[in-house]
Amino acid sequence: MFAVVSKSGDFTGVVYPLLSVNVVAHHEKMGDTFALVERDIVDTAAVPPQLIDAEYDESGALISPEEPKFLYVSADFGSPTVDELWDYIRFHRDQLIAETDWTQVADVQLSDEKKKVWADYRQGLRDLPQQYENPSDVVWPTKPE
Numbered sequence: 001m002f003a004v005v006s007k008s009g010d011f012t013g014v015v016y017p018l019l020s021v022n023v024v025a026h027h028e029k030m031g032d033t034f035a036l037v038e039r040d041i042v043d044t045a046a047v048p049p050q051l052i053d054a055e056y057d058e059s060g061a062l063i064s065p066e067e068p069k070f071l072y073v074s075a076d077f078g079s080p081t082v083d084e085l086w087d088y089i090r091f092h093r094d095q096l097i098a099e100t101d102w103t104q105v106a107d108v109q110l111s112d113e114k115k116k117v118w119a120d121y122r123q124g125l126r127d128l129p130q131q132y133e134n135p136s137d138v139v140w141p142t143k144p145e
Helices: 021-029 082-099 112-131
Strands: 002-005 011-016 033-036 050-052 069-071
Touching (some): 082 112
Antiparallel strands (some): 002 011, 011 069
16 A cells, blocks of 8 residues: 655555556645555544545646545554655656666667667666665656657
8 A cells, every 4th residue: 555645744644555657646746755555554533444536636626536545534654664765766666667668679769869868767767776875865867758
């Protein structure tokens, strides 16, 4: 399970059983991150989780979630641990690498120069965990166009 963590580091009360690229992109736009939750999620108020069908942004516009998600009314996970943050970074990094696998196949319609740009980007993603001591300091490489 993945818990959504706000910019301020607080648990938002939203958890996903699985993450998709669309869910990650949605929350990144809002400045949120994710924490891997390895323990059972228990609602401290003993209220069953509610399936959220829709959300609204600050202007009141409807945001339909890409994946089903659950709201745990008063669960308190606190801030994610360093290990949980690294787990999220590796998970997201692996998704980004998988999205660009097509750039490295033999019959791709890219110039050698462009193929190298993509290869360098992918290597930058692979090197992230070794380049930083603190997961909060991670700067993601810029995706080529």
